[in-house]
Amino acid sequence: MSPKKFAIVLAAGASTRMGTCKTSLPWGEGKTLLTYQLEQWFNAGFTPVVVLGSHNTHKQQDCPLGSLTVINPHANAGKTTSLLIGLQHIPPNFEVLAISAVDQPRKLDIYQKLLLAHQENSAMITAPTYEGKMGHPLLFSNGMRCLRRAAPTHLQNIREETLGLRQIIKEFYPVIHQVKFDTPAMLLDINTPEVYQEHLHNSE
Numbered sequence: 001m002s003p004k005k006f007a008i009v010l011a012a013g014a015s016t017r018m019g020t021c022k023t024s025l026p027w028g029e030g031k032t033l034l035t036y037q038l039e040q041w042f043n044a045g046f047t048p049v050v051v052l053g054s055h056n057t058h059k060q061q062d063c064p065l066g067s068l069t070v071i072n073p074h075a076n077a078g079k080t081t082s083l084l085i086g087l088q089h090i091p092p093n094f095e096v097l098a099i100s101a102v103d104q105p106r107k108l109d110i111y112q113k114l115l116l117a118h119q120e121n122s123a124m125i126t127a128p129t130y131e132g133k134m135g136h137p138l139l140f141s142n143g144m145r146c147l148r149r150a151a152p153t154h155l156q157n158i159r160e161e162t163l164g165l166r167q168i169i170k171e172f173y174p175v176i177h178q179v180k181f182d183t184p185a186m187l188l189d190i191n192t193p194e195v196y197q198e199h200l201h202n203s204e
Contacts, residue, residue: 004091005094005098005115006046006097007099007137008048008087009037009038009049010079010086010102011102012075013075014053023052027105036203041100042064043108044115047066049069049090051083053072053073054072080165095141096118098114100137104137106188110185114128114137115139118139118141123139125168128181129178130183130184134169
């Protein structure tokens with residue numbers, strides 16, 4: 001595992017549509033969505049930085065040794081607040097930063113393919129795509145943290161009122177290195193019980 005590759009895993013949401021905390025949902029044999037995600041990131045050589053909310057701080061005990069956990073007391077103010085808090089715990093000399101969410105489980109080979117493409121192309125941003133649709137996770141180079149102190153379209157300067165990460169994607173879309181996949185797995189967002197049940201069999 002490289003100390004210069006990090007993955008922010010956003011897990012501070014209230015899971016309103018799901019009706020229960022997503023971090024606890026079974027996913028894979030003997031795992032939860034949270035532990036599954038962290039295991040995949042570790043296996044890909046990343047240090048996971050998990051951002052939890054006030055309602056699920058107890059989930060810190062589920063995070064394996066080597067991962068970092070951060071509590072966002074203002075998670076109800078939007079996902080951007082969690083991302084910014086996570087960034088505060090990423091060292092300035094990181095090489096690759098991945099941003100994912102606990103409800104976006106991906107298998108190891110997706111992370112490996114994205115990382116290889118990101119490094120081989122010295123990309124600023126790398127994203128997976130399926131049939132022209134961009135998915136997650138996104139990989140960022142160190143330069144995307146903050147190229148110019150006042151630039152609103154870099155990671156450290158994102159704000160909820162300016163669409164957060166979406167504004168960065170919009171601004172840098174022409175230079176995003178897009179990696180094509182032949183499976184829609186990178187488009188999966190587990191937001192409802194119906195979606196969860198539909199894809200649960202693929203978690204094994």
